[in-house]
Amino acid sequence: MPMATGRRNHPSPAATAFGAGAGLLVGFALRVLPFAWTTSLARWLARQTARPATDREVLSVLRAIDSGARFVPFRIACLERSLGAVLLLGCRRRSVTWCHGFRTPPFEAHAWLTGRAGEPLGEPPTTTTYQRLLVISPHTNEGISS
Template structure:
């Protein structure tokens, strides 16, 4: 049995967080079309704007807001796009998150992955239970 509720997601975050998520995700989609060195430079500049760290609960809400906004886009929004959008949305809210690129080791396969991280707290909005380990190759 299929219902509308199964295909729709509840709104995540406050109105201000959803606006920052929409703008951050749009900027992320533009930045990922540029050469990667420019993307890295602009993320480092954006991280200087946000001086205060996010609390883990607030960061989870921001990740959920970016994923909610991303579901309404007609383009592919995967880990790279959503994590970069989350970091940029946090910078728009004058907060600080770290953008991490690396690998995620799950029980059988290994896959490349990108995620947002609070310094000293680990990945935000990621499933880390059940043997999933995130190994960082580069933090920006």
């Protein structure tokens, strides 16, 4: 779910271009590569980071991806958005926790990022109703959570 971007928080043209590029790259990768390769890349990036991203850095990257999504020739949904942010933050040597989960009924899957305190960032409050299935972070890099 894209975040609303106000005039004051609107990303620069360069940030929008990087956001579009990350969305395009991740969207293409998700369509042509096995999902295990994508999660392996996310795990590798988590191990390469110098320090955790601040909540402000994460939100800034998410805004850039939301802004750049209008220039991508396919839909940027939660999976592309969250993994694009993992990629951009990883390139800056900043870590973030990436979560993928589900809820029922009816069945819905969702992917999101969490802040240092474990709360979803740039997401609606209903995100907390999802059961985490896969969590990749620099601290718990094992994959499936309990």
